[in-house]
Amino acid sequence: MxxxxxxxxxxxxxxxxxxxxxxxxxxxxxxxxxxxxxxxxxxxxxxxxxxxxxxxxxxxxxxxxxxxxxxxxxxxxxxxxxxxxxxxxxxxxxxxxxxxxxxxxxxxxxxxxxxxxxxxxxxxxxxxxxxxxxxxxxxxxxxxxxxxxxxxxxxxxxxxxxxxxxxxxxxxxxxxxxxxxxxxxxxxxxxxxxxxxxxxxxxxxxSSIKAGKETGWESRKSNIGNQKIKVSYKDNFQSNLILGYQALKISDEKYNILSVLSGIIGGGMSSRLFQEVREKRGLAYSIHSETGAYSDGGYFEIEAGVDSSRAEEAVKVIVQELTLACDNLTEEELMISKERMKGSVAFSFEDSFNRANFYARREMYHQDLITEEELIKKIEKVDLLSVKKMAKEVFSQEPTLALIGPFKNKEKFVKILLRS
Incomplete structure (x- = not known):
């Protein structure tokens, strides 16, 4: 429609x-x-x-x-x-x-x-x-x-x-x-x-609401190149972590490429991190990747809940998988991620609130009000070369790590990320 x-x-x-x-x-x-x-x-x-x-x-x-x-x-x-x-x-x-x-x-x-x-x-x-x-x-x-x-x-x-x-x-x-x-x-x-x-x-x-003016924000400073680690102490058997990288602002034309990459890395049960971290090694019950974005910047993140005694191993494995993804992504992985995205769009658009929210957010960022069909076509156009290029651009940067668990200092995690 x-x-x-x-x-x-x-x-x-x-x-x-x-x-x-x-x-x-x-x-x-x-x-x-x-x-x-x-x-x-x-x-x-x-x-x-x-x-x-x-x-x-x-x-x-x-x-x-x-x-x-x-x-x-x-x-x-x-x-x-x-x-x-x-x-x-x-x-x-x-x-x-x-x-x-x-x-x-x-x-x-x-x-x-x-x-x-x-x-x-x-x-x-x-x-x-x-x-x-x-x-x-x-x-x-x-x-x-x-x-x-x-x-x-x-x-x-x-x-x-x-x-x-x-x-x-x-x-x-x-x-x-x-x-x-x-x-x-x-x-x-x-x-x-x-x-x-x-x-x-x-x-x-x-019609009686006063016109006013549209909100603007001060441009934020880029934090590319800065490794940051924050550890919050909590004496739990399970630790929660997010490992993230600088990525795209919400209106970037390449955002669909980033989303396809996210699907390959941690978007479902066949994704790389789910298979390696959970299925093969039993390090986590929950692990997934997603993107976060604002008007002038965003991030790619991996979130997981891991056995506290194996948290260092989990971070190492995650970083290793992201490094591998820069070179060995496959056409099959690309196809699965794109089909999952297309299905998600179709399911979401069936709900009237989701449709209203989708278009309101696009209008907030002055994006084209594309139809469901046009969005799916954009997803279909994403190719393997562009996803590989995106992986290298994102994962070659210094990461940010946030961790909640029974750790009194961050030095062991600093060393892991320095070796990555």
């Missing part, structure tokens, strides 16, 4: 990706702001605000009223915060489209941020913070980005610090909302069973 983009008079971009094969419609408001926009004093406010919009507006003064109004549509809803975007969505049926848009508009732009709600929710968020920091499987991602991005704003966690969370006040939320939640900073994506009058509905509720 055709993807269309319209722009309201105030600058809000509205993307429609209808599908005749679904009875649901997803409505996603995506705002170009996240933890990367925060100052030290209000660290965590992007995520905190995402929580607070469900606590009440003048029209819907309580969290219960908000919840009942959403659920009376037979809808599901949620929100999410990243380092460069924040999103709010409702998924419902098209006969409730108008009401769903009105509710989203009301809670996102008219929240009252009452003092008692802020105080209560700060306790909830502090518990969320503990949950992440006390679970190595969750915390390892934050630890890796903290060391990979060094002292840049991208290195700071999304949740914030204990002091910043406790210190946020009503005026802080209103100031932040007024600065970043402006029309030119917003993309609205609707997908699935999209009603014909979707644009007039958007105009009815969103």
């Amino acid at each position: 055709k993807v269309t983009k319209k722009t309201l008079k105030n600058g809000i971009r509205v993307i429609s990706s209808p599908s005749a094969d679904t009875k649901s419609v997803a409505i996603l408001f995506m705002v170009k702001t996240g933890s990367r926009n925060e100052t030290k004093e209000v660290r965590g406010i992007s995520h905190f605000l995402e929580h607070m919009v469900f606590k009440g507006t003048e029209k819907r003064p309580t969290a219960m009223r908000v919840a009942k109004d959403i659920e009376s549509l037979g809808a599901i809803n949620n929100a999410f915060t990243g380092k460069e975007q924040t999103g709010f969505f409702i998924k419902t049926t098209s006969d409730h489209f108008d009401k769903a848009v009105e509710i989203l508009y009301d809670i996102v732009f008219n929240s009252t941020f009452e003092k008692e709600n802020i105080e209560t929710e700060s306790k909830v968020i502090l518990e969320e913070k503990k949950m992440y920091e006390e679970n190595p499987l969750l915390y390892i991602d934050d630890l890796f980005e903290e060391v990979f991005f060094d002292d840049e704003k991208l290195s700071q966690g999304i949740i914030g610090t204990v002091n910043s969370i406790k210190g946020l006040r009503k005026k802080d939320f209103h100031t932040y909302l007024g600065k970043y939640y402006t029309a030119k900073n917003i993309a609205v994506s609707v997908a699935g069973d999209v009603p014909k009058n979707y644009l007039s509905v958007m105009d009815k509720y969103l």
Whole structure:
């Protein structure tokens, strides 16, 4: 189905990706702001605000009223915060489209941020913070980005610090909302069973939002050539690690090549690392590779949970496999990775929220709003030579290692990486 983009008079971009094969419609408001926009004093406010919009507006003064109004549509809803975007969505049926848009508009732009709600929710968020920091499987991602991005704003966690969370006040939320939640900073994506009058509905509720200006970020410094290791002590039988390399920004034309490489290295049960680290050596239960990307840079990472007594061996084996991949990738591996990617695209596009999210994110980074078929064609064009070249470009760099386990210093791991 055709993807269309319209722009309201105030600058809000509205993307429609209808599908005749679904009875649901997803409505996603995506705002170009996240933890990367925060100052030290209000660290965590992007995520905190995402929580607070469900606590009440003048029209819907309580969290219960908000919840009942959403659920009376037979809808599901949620929100999410990243380092460069924040999103709010409702998924419902098209006969409730108008009401769903009105509710989203009301809670996102008219929240009252009452003092008692802020105080209560700060306790909830502090518990969320503990949950992440006390679970190595969750915390390892934050630890890796903290060391990979060094002292840049991208290195700071999304949740914030204990002091910043406790210190946020009503005026802080209103100031932040007024600065970043402006029309030119917003993309609205609707997908699935999209009603014909979707644009007039958007105009009815969103045209009053002030235009503002689109968010920009300071260019970050490259950390190519810098080996970094961070070890966080935890007396566990299993250690969690991420080994990562500098890679591509999200809008890079070669990103599909990087994704195909990731599939070969650690994308499934037939992948190199799964076979070598888990199946042959029994070093890990879970191991996979993936890519992470932002507006001006990204990384290729391998994440694993390994036997603590064999963590050094695991790191050695992973590095060895990445070195081998620079020269001996095969056509069969290429084919399997590409087919897995094509299948993943097809499965994802069956869901209306996934479609809405895909197009909202592409619009945030000013990428072409390509169709599912066009995306699959791009994957099909990836050849073995380009993947080998990508492997050499990525794995020839100095790596970053983040590790949580019973290790009191990092020297043994420094030596392993120096020999790689």
